[in-house]
Amino acid sequence: MSSCASSSSVRLNSMKMQERRLALPLLGVLVWVLSIHSGTYAGATLLPIPITGAGLLRTSADQREPPLPHAYDRLLVTPSDLNDSVVFAERILDTLHRLEANLVSAKVILKDGTPSQGEFAAGTPEVEALQRGRQALRAVEASIQLVVHMCGSMSFNYKDCARFMNRFSLDGTPLGSSCEHLTKKCTAEEYGYMYRSGDGLCNNGKNGAWGEAFTAYARLLPADYLDGIRIPHRAVNKRPLPNPRLVSLTLVTNTGIPTRDLTLAVMQWGQFLEHDLSRTAVSVMRRRYNRYLYRSCQEFQAIGENDMFLLILLLLSFDGVHSDNTIxxxxSDNYNLSPRYIHPLCSPIEVPASDEYYHKHNVGCMNFVRSVPAVRSDCSFGHAEQLNQATHFLDGSQIYGATANKTASLRAFYSGRLKVSKAQFPPLSSHPTKDCLVSSDSDVCFTSGDSRVNFEPVLTAMHTLWFREHNRIADRLATLNKDWDDEVIFQEARRIVIAEIQHITYNEWMNKVLAPRYVRIINRLADYSPNTNPSVSNSFATSVMRAMKSLYSGKIWLVKEGRLENASVLNLHEHYNRPGVIQKPGVLDEILRGFTTQSSQKLDFAFTDDLVNKLYSDGNYGYDQLSLDIARGRDHGLPGYNQFRELCGYPLATSFEDFSDVMSQENIEALQKIYNDPADVDLIIGGLAETPHASSVFGPTFSCIAADQLLRTRRGDRFFYSNPWQPKPFTSEQLKEIKKTTFARIICDNAEDIKQMQPEAFKKLSDSNKLVNCDNESLIPKLNFIPWANTRDKYSY
Known part of the structure; x- marks a missing residue:
């Protein structure tokens, strides 16, 4: 490899100046495709002014962006050009495999037990993500080649050229098969099946792939990339945006302000909801190298000088979505790698010189790997899109998984039950040292439908509650219906669990995080519409829900039954991906009492040190959650806060003072310290800086984005529990029982020995929300399962 690299260097140094002019627009060019076509956007957001500021969001690319210059009308792209670009992309892939083989051979992979391994565990890609990601990779590499080939020698703007390539379909090229899942035509049997599919397919009859797992996030605004393909955009002054860690260091305070009336359960349910709706996959390297290991440097050099130049540029932009060889x-000393060992997908966060904490721990670099790409929803060439491993529906995929194989691995296959480990906890992982930050395969590490089950003990407690709730319901159904087999019991229990999650989200949690006017709009427009695309927006998944980490506390209260005193506290940073503590006698109940007693923090720049310095701590140091989230937003091409602010009905700011309609002067001044222009402010940062609405967790812009998503998640789901037009709707008697569900009841029914709970678990104890006995069914209603008895004829299939 070194001789090849040396030869390549000589060739590059000898290139003519006119060839080098391509370097700027293509350096770091990335690999995914973000559609600005009909069907890729989130569909019409049904929220009227002032929530979106523009009524229905239009789905046409031409309506969203300025028309292309007339010169593009004369640009001829032939089928041969499209096919040649795909062939070129394959050559790029072949060459990258050799580079990755050398990285693996040199053991340039993540080390178990480190913060970087903890970060990777949260985004571990599934097999399906890797398979689809490879197809997306080829499509974008081909798109890059098209832009270079068709526009590189002309005075075209690369962003415009990338938009122009959106007009051309992968259909008819060797990549045409990569879109078969996007054009899924549901059969009458599939569409009429009484239970929702595990992967989200065929929820919508006309658009079978809407909401399917392993498809692209939607867009509320067009992606913003420097080159129109995948290079993160720059500041208005053309310089790089501020270093994410420097942004965090400048803005974050450690003096958290608790809310007056919300418990930490609000944050925890928000995280549980986020994991149900979104799961971004982190890229990895491909395992199969053998047929590339013996290629000679002569073969490598035979590509040709001009193509070699493009090859090097494209390698810099390559997404190695290939295997479980981590990047x-x-x-190993936590500083920058030697250039020969840098994978093209790396985008490490450098530690600034002013960072006393990291320099004290001799850390100069945070691992950051770019996300797995997704094939564009309109199956076209073009710019980058990211893949969501969860279904886009609120359907318990974090419990049950989003693939048939994952669901099967979690099922007991008797009496409709899920597998559980000792003391009715989720099943144990087969690979603890990979899935958790533990030192031995005998250490406790759980598995669930989502790999983040072990993130911290309170989240593990949430998964435990719902595994138990499923099995509790399955046992009741089996007792009432002796003739039901395992499959019917499982599907019926799953159906009820999903209904409970949906009801709690829209009847309890939503009222705590959104202002009443948003709640009224969502409830008024809630009826199912087959024209509503439920797909999760990139901005919701990558910024809004990630910002809720600000609500965390660094201390997890373990509270005794009377709530008068704490048993003890857990330090959050000591338990990332180390869930064993939850199995100690009494700890689960103490955690459940704790997060329904402890105050939630406010959504602001106050982050616990456990998140901004000790995330996935190895006992020495950890990572910075906010820095990682800022970097991920840029990686995903999210436009700046100012553009989303305008989308949501506020004037486009031309000075920082224009933010005064939604921000305090203190926060405006804080933003000015780190950003040069209001247009440069990252979405997650602008959202955190806004003053929350009254009776709301979020400020105006995040409220707009969150309300849009919550409406589409409900309105676009044919199987939403209250929809009477699904194949087998709940009966009126069954619906009446489901609507009794409260989070307090879920805790009472599935804890070890909790005797009392306040009726509104998301609200702090008060004179109007006192502790009551769990057997008080008038204040904490209990489901009656009699309406599900003796209904085998209704549930045959």
Whole structure:
């Protein structure tokens, strides 16, 4: 490899100046495709002014962006050009495999037990994500080649050229098969099946792939990339945006302000909801290298000088979505790698010189690997899109998984039950040292439908509650219906669990995080519409829900039954991906009492040190959650806060003072310290800086984005529990029982020995929300399962 690299270097140094002019627009060019076509956007957001500021969001690319210059009308792209670009992309892939083989051979991969391994565990890609990601990879590499080939020698703007390539379909090229899942035509049997599919397919009859797992996030605004393909955009002054860690260091305070009336359960349910709706996959390297290991440098050099130049540029932009060989972007001493060992997908966060904490721990680099790409929803060439491993529906995929194989691995296959480990906890992982930050395969590490089950003990407690709730319901159904087999019991229990999650989200939680006017709009427009695309927006998944980490506390209260005193506290940073503590006698109940007693923090720049310095701590240091989330937003091409602010009905700011309609002067001044222009402010940062609405967790812009998503998630789901037009709707008697569900009841029914709970678990104890006995069914209603008895004829299939 070194001789090849040396030869390549000589060739590059000898290139003519006119060839080098391509370097700027293509350096770091990335690999995914973000559609600005009909069907890729989130569909019409049904929220009227002032929530979106523009009524229905239009789905046409031409309506969203300025028309292309007339010169593009004369640009002829032939089928041969499209096919040649795909062939070129395959050559790029072949060459990258050799580079990755050398990285693996040199052991430039993540080390178990480190913060970088903890970060990777949260975004571990599933097999299906890798398979689809590879197809997306080829499509974008081909798109890059098209832009270079068709526009590189002309005075075209690369962003415009990338938009122009959106007009051309992958259909008819060797990549045409990569879109078969996007054009899924549901059969009458599939569409009429009484239970929702595990992967989200065929929820919508005309658009079978809407909401399916392993498809692209939607867009509320067109993606913003420097080159129109995948290079993160720059500041208005053309310089790089501020270093994410520097942004965090400048803005974050450690003096959290608790809310007056909300418990930490609000944050925890929000995280549980986020994991139900979104799961971004982190890229990895491909395992199969053998047929590339013996290629000679002569073969490598035979590509040709001009193509070699493009090859090097494209390698810099390559997404190695290929296997479980992880990508390491920092060396073993936590500083920058030597250039020969840098994977093209690496985008490490450098530690600024002013960072006293990290320099004290000799850390100069945070690992950051770019996300797995997705094939564009309109199956076209073009710019980058990211893949969602969860279904886009609120359907318990974090419990049950989003693939048939995952669901099967979690089922007991008797009496409709899910597998559980000792003391009715979720099943144990087969690979603890990979899935958790533990030192031995005998250590406790759980598995669930989502790999983040072990993130911290309170989240593990949430998964435990719902595994138990499923099995509790399955046992009741089996007792009432002796003739039901395992499959019917499982599907009926799953159906009820999903209904409970949906009811709690829209009847309890939503009222706590959104202002009443948003709640009224969502409830008024809630009826199912087959024209509503439920797909999760990139901005909701990557910024709004990630910002809720601000609600965390660094201390997890363990509270005794009377709520008068704490048993003890857990330090959050000591338990990332180390869930064993939850199995100690009494701890689960103490956690459940704790997060329904402890105050939630406010959504602001106050982050606990456990999140901004000690995330996935190895006992020495950890990572910075906010820095990682800022970097991920840029990686995904999210436009700046100012553009989303305008989308949501506020004037486009031309000065920082224009933010005064939604921000305090203190926060405006804080933003000015780190950003040069209001247009440069990252979405997640602008959202955190806004003053929350009264009776709301979020400020105006995040409220707009969250309300849009919550409406489409409900309105676009044919199987939403209250929809009477699904194949087998709940009966009126069954609906009446489901609507009794409260989070307090879920805790009472599935804890070890909790005797009392306040009726509104998301609200703090008060004179109007006192502790009551769990057997008080008038204040904490209990479901009656009699309406599900003796209904085998209704549930045959």
């Amino acid at each position: 390491r972007c920092c060396n």
